[in-house]
Structures are given as structure tokens and as C-alpha cells.
Amino acid sequence: MTLASERHAGDEPPGVRSLRVPARVDDALRALLVLAAAPEAVPVKLTEVSDAEHLSPRFLSTVLVALRDHGLVHSHRGAMGGYWLARPADEITVADVYDAVDARPPVPVPGSEVTVDLWQQLETELRARLSSVTVADLLR
16 A cells, blocks of 8 residues: 555656645554554554564554544554454444544634635535545445
8 A cells, every 4th residue: 555655756647646644644544544454353463564664663652542533543552452442343434533632723824715715615625525534445
């Protein structure tokens, strides 16, 4: 599976622009996919997730803490510990992940009345789409 964060400039077809997604969101989704692929309620060690997705364990730890704080994963410390999904993969949406790990505050939309309406409509449509895609959908 090729993920957006693994792509490089010039890999896209001419005339196509990428949506700019915070790396933290993409990394959180990738971590959740590893957890979703594991047997149900079996803890997956941080190092297993970081090795599987080539992510920094230190950075991944902060992402998993945010996911845990938002009720998307559970964790247990110790030799038999690790992380596992707190809800079924088909109940965790991309919007849930975005909300959990993207701590940037909303900013006012610049522009005229016409362009502000456009950006707000696009934001609403994007939010609806992110709310309709689950971790299970991505795992398929």
C-alpha cells in the first residue's frame, strides 16, 4: 500500500494537486491500520507499529497518546502491554482521527464574501467525506 506521506514531489500525474494533510494525521491513520489488522484486543507494541510503518517511536508515542486520550485506542504498560483499538475499526472515522491528533486551532477564512462561502462549503463537504470513511474502509 502506498501512502500519501511516502510519495515524493513529481510522483503525481500532471495537473493534479495533493490535499495538504498534516503528517500527524496520516501517521495516526497508518498506526490505526496496523492495530486494526492485529487480532482483536491483542496489544501491539509501539515498536511493532513504528517498525511496520517506518515511524519514529518517539513521535508515534505522542500520536498514540492523543488517540488514547480521544478514546480511539486503549493501552497497557508492561511486557504484555501495547495498544489496541478502543472501538471496532468500522466505527472509527478519518474525521475522528483528524480531531484527535490535529491540534491546530481553526483560523478565520480570508477573502471576500464569495470566496469565504466557497471555502466554508468545501470545508463542510470535506468534513462530511472524512466522516464517511472508516479505518475498516481503509484496511480493505
